[in-house]
Amino acid sequence: MSIKLTLGDDVYDYPTTGTINYGEEATNWAEKVSVILRQISGPGDIPLTEKNLIGTDTGTEVTGNIVDLIFDITFTQSIEVNGFLTRTYFDTTPVSEQIPDQVEQFTIKGAYNGTEINFSVDYSGDDTEVEFSVVGGQFKFTYLKITNTETVKIKYSAKAIVDESFFS
Secondary structure (H helix, E strand, O other): OEEEEEEOOEEEEEEOOOOOOOHHHHHHHHHHHHHHHHHHOOOOOEEEEEEEOOOEEOOOEEEEEEEEEEOOOOOEEEEEEEEEEEEEEOOOOOHHHOOOOEEEEEEEEEEEOOOOEEEEEEEEEOOOOEEEEEEOOEEEEEEEOOOOEEEEEEEEEEEEEEOHHHHO
C-alpha cells in the first residue's frame, strides 16, 4: 500500500508504514524534495533579517560591518541581496523643522571571481546616504552623519548561487 505524493509534475507512490521494498520510491521522493527545498532556501542564502546599523563614528561618517550579511567565499559564486534602508530622525520643534523618515530600496548583485566579490548596487527611493563595501564575504556600510538622526536600519534577505560540488 502507498500514498500518492506530488512534487512539481512528478507523482510518487510513497510507501506507507509496513510496506516491503519501499527504499527506491522513498529515495526518489527524498531526492526530488531536496532539490525543491534548495530552491526555497539553499546553502549560503540569508533569511529576512533586520538590524540597526551601529558602527564607528569617524566624525563625519559612521562605518561598520552589517552583522549577518556575510557570504562564505569558499563556495559562494554569485549573490543577490534585496532590502531597504530606513533613516529616522528625532522629532524637533517646531513642526515645520521636523524631518520625515527616509526609506530607500536597494538591490546588490555580485559575483566572486576567486579574489573578491565584485558587486553593483541599485537604489530607489529617498537617499539615505548609505553606501556598501565588502571585504572577503563580509558586507560593510558607511553612512553620512546627519544632524538629528535617531536610527539607520537595514532589512534584507539574500540568495546565493554556490558551487554544488563543495557539498558532495
